[in-house]
Amino acid sequence: MHFQKRRAGTKQEIPTSSMPDIVFMLLLFFMVTTTLREVDVLVQFKLPEAQAIEKIENKRLISYLWVGKDKRIQINDSIVKLEEVEPIMYGKRQVLPNVIVSLRVDQGVDMGLVMDIQQALRKAYCLRVNYSATLKI
Amino acid sequence: MIKKKKLQEASIPTSSMADIAFLLLLFFLVATVIDVDTGLGLTLPEYVPPEEREEIKVDPQRLVAVLVNEQGDVLIDGEIVSIFQIKNLIKPKLLARVEMPLSKKIIVSLKTDRKTIYNQYIAALDQIKLAFFEARDEVSQSRFGKRFKDLTTEQQEQMKDAVPIIISLAEPEEIK
Numbered sequence: 001m002h003f004q005k006r007r008a009g010t011k012q013e014i015p016t017s018s019m020p021d022i023v024f025m026l027l028l029f030f031m032v033t034t035t036l037r038e039v040d041v042l043v044q045f046k047l048p049e050a051q052a053i054e055k056i057e058n059k060r061l062i063s064y065l066w067v068g069k070d071k072r073i074q075i076n077d078s079i080v081k082l083e084e085v086e087p088i089m090y091g092k093r094q095v096l097p098n099v100i101v102s103l104r105v106d107q108g109v110d111m112g113l114v115m116d117i118q119q120a121l122r123k124a125y126c127l128r129v130n131y132s133a134t135l136k137i
Numbered sequence: 138m139i140k141k142k143k144l145q146e147a148s149i150p151t152s153s154m155a156d157i158a159f160l161l162l163l164f165f166l167v168a169t170v171i172d173v174d175t176g177l178g179l180t181l182p183e184y185v186p187p188e189e190r191e192e193i194k195v196d197p198q199r200l201v202a203v204l205v206n207e208q209g210d211v212l213i214d215g216e217i218v219s220i221f222q223i224k225n226l227i228k229p230k231l232l233a234r235v236e237m238p239l240s241k242k243i244i245v246s247l248k249t250d251r252k253t254i255y256n257q258y259i260a261a262l263d264q265i266k267l268a269f270f271e272a273r274d275e276v277s278q279s280r281f282g283k284r285f286k287d288l289t290t291e292q293q294e295q296m297k298d299a300v301p302i303i304i305s306l307a308e309p310e311e312i313k
């Protein structure tokens with residue numbers, strides 16, 4: 001007896017003509033989600049370590065405030081004086097009412113300065129803060 | 138006879154399109170930063186001008202006063218301890234008040250000196266938060282048999298009512 005091999009009549013190649021479209025879709029997704037606007041950090045700082053840290057889900061609400069080793073304060077792209085923190089943050093709060101201020105403070109700074117900044121934030125009604133810290137292993 | 142010129146088919150070679158797109162894709166993949174900001178969250182108290190301030194009496198049983206001085210020594214309710222003992226001192230107090238109403242829950246008050254190093258303040262705050270988180274975990278373990286983060290949203294709300302995180306930052310003194 002002779003069996004004839006049955007072959008499927010369809011082509012066995014994967015159609016690659018739509019590959020660019022798929023790749024472009026992925027590309028568009030990444031282009032949209034990428035935020036290239038990274039602020040130049042002008043101060044030197046080393047974050048403290050902590051165990052009970054939480055993630056902030058909503059990145060758009062975050063506004064950063066840096067305090068360097070040399071006690072300089074940076075908001076946005078510029079170094080500011082302590083007295084300027086309140087008006088700047090008040091302006092930010094008017095744009096974004098539920099702003100979270102992420103304090104990226106060097107671990108060696110004394111609390112006096114941090115307290116002053118906190119008082120300024122309280123006066124500007126920016127009450128949600130986040131003490132930026134890295135996970136202690 | 139004029140030979141009809143054969144029209145060449147005009148087409149852009151599209152076979153390398155995928156490669157180009159892949160290159161672009163790779164660039165964006167590499168350039169994307171998906172770093173999530175991590176840290177200790179806290180809500181500051183509202184600012185009240187000194188002349189409008191009112192003294193509110195709080196039941197001293199509810200209050201746990203944590204004081205950190207410039208050397209990094211900690212004073213809890215009049216006792217000198219080290220920073221790493223804070224958690225174990227606060228946790229039993231939280232667990233003892235799980236069944237009580239909100240007006241009887243523990244308030245942790247954190248106060249530091251102006252000369253205290255920021256790192257020590259964060260370490261103290263970390264210990265306090267850990268105490269709250271571990272207390273929540275223990276209560277949810279005994280009630281639902283799961284850890285806090287594995288609970289449903291509803292159960293989490295229930296836990297948040299049982300162990301609310303109340304941390305108060307003491308008003309800094311005016312004298313510098």
